[in-house]
Amino acid sequence: MLIARTIEELRNTIASRSYKSLGFVPTMGALHEGHLSLIQKAFEQNDLVVVSVFVNPTQFGPNEDFDKYPRNYSRDIEILQTAGVHILFLPEIETMYPLGHEVEIRLPKISSILCGKFRPGHFDGVALILTKFFNILRPNKAYFGQKDYQQTIIVKKLVEQLFWEIEIVVCPTVRDEDGLAKSSRNQYLSAQERKNALILYQTLLWVASQVSVSRDLKFLAEQARQRLISAPSIKLEYFEILRARDLEPIDFLVENAIALGAIYVNNTRLIDNILLTVENLN
Ligand code: AMP
Numbered sequence: 001m002l003i004a005r006t007i008e009e010l011r012n013t014i015a016s017r018s019y020k021s022l023g024f025v026p027t028m029g030a031l032h033e034g035h036l037s038l039i040q041k042a043f044e045q046n047d048l049v050v051v052s053v054f055v056n057p058t059q060f061g062p063n064e065d066f067d068k069y070p071r072n073y074s075r076d077i078e079i080l081q082t083a084g085v086h087i088l089f090l091p092e093i094e095t096m097y098p099l100g101h102e103v104e105i106r107l108p109k110i111s112s113i114l115c116g117k118f119r120p121g122h123f124d125g126v127a128l129i130l131t132k133f134f135n136i137l138r139p140n141k142a143y144f145g146q147k148d149y150q151q152t153i154i155v156k157k158l159v160e161q162l163f164w165e166i167e168i169v170v171c172p173t174v175r176d177e178d179g180l181a182k183s184s185r186n187q188y189l190s191a192q193e194r195k196n197a198l199i200l201y202q203t204l205l206w207v208a209s210q211v212s213v214s215r216d217l218k219f220l221a222e223q224a225r226q227r228l229i230s231a232p233s234i235k236l237e238y239f240e241i242l243r244a245r246d247l248e249p250i251d252f253l254v255e256n257a258i259a260l261g262a263i264y265v266n267n268t269r270l271i272d273n274i275l276l277t278v279e280n281l282n
Pocket of ligand 1: 026027028029032033035037038143144145146147148170172173174175181182183184
């Protein structure tokens with residue numbers, strides 16, 4: 001595996017390869033099976049696989065966990081090497097932001113709801129770093145996890161609006177045996193907090209089980225919020241059910257919808273979602 005730390009190194013390395021399709025997997029490191037599922041998909045669909053590990057400062061708010069976000073580059077390198085990744089891009093902050101934070105890329109509407117409402121500026125940072133990565137790498141395909149559902153919609157819109165010919169591939173959420181979505185932030189949880197965190201996925205499963213009884217999504221979302229509000233030791237940030245393709249409001253399950261939630265378990269913020277499809281309903 002080649003490790004590129006500068007943009008020149010990365011560009012030269014890619015230029016020196018002959019490949020049919022470049023698959024790109026952006027990550028913030030502290031790698032787990034969720035990341036590996038994206039990498040595996042990239043291997044199935046491409047003959048050159050590039051992974052980035054970069055804790056992007058512009059997507060963290062001033063009071064968020066940028067400083068304590070888990071970083072273990074030597075472990076990540078080992079994991080990626082074992083996975084057979086061709087190129088790892090491991091830049092410094094100064095490499096990605098040589099003039100500081102001088103450019104803005106914003107999708108104001110879609111970035112102001114759900115996570116964006118509670119993390120102002122977060123998706124601007126995501127859109128900015130992805131724009132930089134996509135411009136350097138020119139990937140054919142880029143891989144994202146369904147766990148960050150709003151991010152996948154934003155990236156698809158970004159690619160469409162900027163006329164990039166990049167296919168965005170969304171991979172299913174990888175979970176622990178008990179259902180908790182794998183996340184680098186799960187490391188912050190104590191054993192008890194981890195147990196408390198399960199209520200979010202349990203509530204999503206409950207919603208999915210209810211759509212065959214009632215297609216009234218507003219009612220189901222309200223019921224779900226009540227469950228979460230009365231759960232011990234967690235704080236509900238939001239729980240919504242929206243149209244899956246664009247995260248617009250939808251009252252009844254007449255086309256695919258997505259239930260999404262964010263909770264705090266102590267100081268740890270966790271998100272999860274579940275797709276509610278119309279296919280299997282009468
Ligand atoms: P992160 O390192 O948390 O920024 O995540 C990098 C990519 O991995 C994003 O596209 C995430 O959606 C994806 N990802 C994170 N956790 C999971 C998971 N449990 N299952 C599938 N994909 C995930």
